[in-house]
Amino acid sequence: SYVLTQPPSVSVAPGKTARITCGGNNIGSKSVHWYQQKPGQAPVLVIYYDSDRPSGIPERFSGSNSGNTATLTISRVEAGDEADYYCQVWDSSSDHPGVVFGGGTKLTVL
């Protein structure tokens, strides 16, 4: 089955740029989606189709995807961005197609 690898944690100072990676075999050929989850809340979609933002998501959130790595970039990080972030793809390469999530990355704002 397809595996998505994320760093367990990323730390960044307020006002700086955070980059959260999501690694997978030839992930650049897939559509990658990103979710933000704050404690006690349901996940919220922040990026879909690699780099599109749903309405209501600040322009500070952006995404890219190439080769074996997809990246979620958060510019001008704010305290309110502290959360867990998950990448997700649809894996159609195996005998059992379906949704795959990365293990999640905890973003800490210093």
Next chain:
Amino acid sequence: QVQLQESGPGLVKPSETLSLTCAVSGYSISSGYYWGWIRQPPGKGLEWIGSIYHSGSTYYNPSLKSRVTISVDTSKNQFSLKLSSVTAADTAVYYCARESGAAAGTNYMDVWGKGTTVTVSS
């Protein structure tokens, strides 16, 4: 505005069947989209359980497939999850979600329920 609401028992005994329902408001399930279930064990990440199309076609996580059944009731505008032979490892917050995607193989969850906690314990 589309809203999803999970419901079902918060406590299930080991070896029994977990049953949850997701009520959809603001959109008719029979109009389209896939509808999915995702769970999150305490302190852990998200795990996809499975998805169903309004026509009834399903996709399941291979690791759970032998124990999972997802069904849809368009007359009640809801879909359901059954997970059999549960153990403590099935203790989790269970979310339902709508899956969007412009093309096959690009699904993402754009609307989520608030989640419901299910504990497996005797």
